[in-house]
Amino acid sequence: MKNRSLVSINDYSKDEIIRILDLAEEFEKQPRQNLLDGRVIASLFFEPSTRTRLSFETAIQQLGGNVIGFASAASTSVSKGESLKDTILMVANYSDLIVMRHPVEGSARYASEVSRVPIINAGDGANQHPTQCLLDLYSIRKTQGTLDNLDVTFVGDLKYGRTVHSNVIALSKFNTRFHLVSPDELKLPSAVKRHIKEAKLNYEQYTDFMEVIPKSDIIYMTRIQRERFPDPLEYEKVKNAYILENAMLENSKPNVRILHPLPRVNEISTDVDANPKAYYFQQALNGVFVRQALIATIMGVK
Amino acid sequence: MNKKRKELIVSAISNGTVIDHIPAENVFQVFKMLDLDKTSHQVYFGTNLESKKYGRKGIIKISDTYYKDEVINKIALVAPTATLIEIRDYEVFSKVSVSIPQTIEGIAKCFNPNCVTNKEDVKTKFEVLTDENGQLKLACHYCEKTTTRKNMVFF
Numbered sequence: 417m418k419n420r421s422l423v424s425i426n427d428y429s430k431d432e433i434i435r436i437l438d439l440a441e442e443f444e445k446q447p448r449q450n451l452l453d454g455r456v457i458a459s460l461f462f463e464p465s466t467r468t469r470l471s472f473e474t475a476i477q478q479l480g481g482n483v484i485g486f487a488s489a490a491s492t493s494v495s496k497g498e499s500l501k502d503t504i505l506m507v508a509n510y511s512d513l514i515v516m517r518h519p520v521e522g523s524a525r526y527a528s529e530v531s532r533v534p535i536i537n538a539g540d541g542a543n544q545h546p547t548q549c550l551l552d553l554y555s556i557r558k559t560q561g562t563l564d565n566l567d568v569t570f571v572g573d574l575k576y577g578r579t580v581h582s583n584v585i586a587l588s589k590f591n592t593r594f595h596l597v598s599p600d601e602l603k604l605p606s607a608v609k610r611h612i613k614e615a616k617l618n619y620e621q622y623t624d625f626m627e628v629i630p631k632s633d634i635i636y637m638t639r640i641q642r643e644r645f646p647d648p649l650e651y652e653k654v655k656n657a658y659i660l661e662n663a664m665l666e667n668s669k670p671n672v673r674i675l676h677p678l679p680r681v682n683e684i685s686t687d688v689d690a691n692p693k694a695y696y697f698q699q700a701l702n703g704v705f706v707r708q709a710l711i712a713t714i715m716g717v718k
Numbered sequence: 719m720n721k722k723r724k725e726l727i728v729s730a731i732s733n734g735t736v737i738d739h740i741p742a743e744n745v746f747q748v749f750k751m752l753d754l755d756k757t758s759h760q761v762y763f764g765t766n767l768e769s770k771k772y773g774r775k776g777i778i779k780i781s782d783t784y785y786k787d788e789v790i791n792k793i794a795l796v797a798p799t800a801t802l803i804e805i806r807d808y809e810v811f812s813k814v815s816v817s818i819p820q821t822i823e824g825i826a827k828c829f830n831p832n833c834v835t836n837k838e839d840v841k842t843k844f845e846v847l848t849d850e851n852g853q854l855k856l857a858c859h860y861c862e863k864t865t866t867r868k869n870m871v872f873f
Binding site: 424499500501519520521522523525526540541542543544607 | 828830832833834835837838839840857858859860861862863864
């Protein structure tokens with residue numbers, strides 16, 4: 417895994433995923449370790465993403481590494497028309513590792529092919545966001561004690577939600593029972609279902625949220641975005657069908673945890689926040705440890 | 719006997735390539751992929767011909783032209799059943815079935831407008847997949863989106 421790029425969660429085997437999660441546990445116990453002394457890590461955010469960028473930069477600085485880069489493409493030579501290849505080749509001259517977020521799908525894969533230093537994909541358009549996936553897996557394992565044989569429910573926009581796609585693909589390696597709750601217009605694409613089928617696992621699709629709550633070990637909520645619906649009336653019809661309120665958790669399992677990639681709008685009612693089953697804020701914190709584990713592994717210092 | 723008569727529907731060539739057993743509806747797609755509208759060599763073709771194996775088929779004969787494997791890979795996507803026959807001095811010199819490649823490079827466009835191959839100067843690369851109904855699909859190496867048969871556009 418040393419010096420290897422992470423572009424898509426598919427790049428890692430089950431064992432490699434578990435190795436990162438185990439190492440992240442070590443960093444959770446001791447996040448400040450001077451492992452990256454003298455190393456320069458580039459953080460290239462061609463598209464702004466405050467949460468992901470700060471999480472990466474915190475991870476790097478807690479390990480004693482230095483960060484160069486930019487938080488948006490506006491003030492860089494990209495706005496003068498420089499090609500992605502040229503930008504990457506230039507930055508690879510200065511750094512030991514490149515973390516990049518880019519609005520174009522496939523840009524991270526392409527960068528990993530032209531760069532002489534490894535690339536960590538921090539999101540390429542609607543395609544992949546593997547570190548979000550790793551932190552979700554970490555959160556699931558931490559709250560359930562295992563990743564195997566769980567009942568995992570995904571709710572909301574399963575069609576366009578890239579975190580849902582990556583998680584479904586990764587969890588297909590862990591004998592998961594999938595419960596997929598969405599309006600008909602936003603069902604999980606067949607290209608993603610292929611991974612469930614190839615792993616010979618079961619999935620059920622629902623349009624009703626309530627019936628699946630008592631079965632779930634994990635409820636992974638996502639935001640349904642207005643702009644996904646050509647007809648605003650259709651959006652109005654479904655937007656309130658997938659809102660989680662505290663009262664709905666009455667018959668849920670004691671071990672169930674609610675996850676959400678954030679930002680949340682109204683899909684989790686604020687009265688859930690105080691419920692011990694709510695886990696979405698701790699989930700975001702786990703991102704720092706997982707990114708430390710990943711960077712330390714790729715840099716070959718752990 | 720019958721076979722011989724059919725061959726004669728489209729004139730024989732002395733030297734060149736015969737592409738037989740093309741699905742009738744894709745004859746013009748093969749034409750386009752091989753740039754046959756721009757060739758200066760003699761080209762004969764027939765379509766909606768009877769075929770025992772496939773019902774209706776198309777055939778194209780191109781004089782004094784031979785193709786490399788990568789060009790033949792292109793054809794396999796629209797004419798997976800095609801047979802490629804090299805003719806030298808009116809004789810069959812070689813005869814091969816085209817085979818569907820596992821990966822293709824630089825032949826088809828990714829249908830995702832936000833794919834890096836449509837935004838930057840990047841050669842396309844796909845894994846060729848077959849769905850439950852036997853239809854070919856292209857999985858983009860870069861954006862990971864799937865281009866189905868009806869969305870395929872070739873360079």
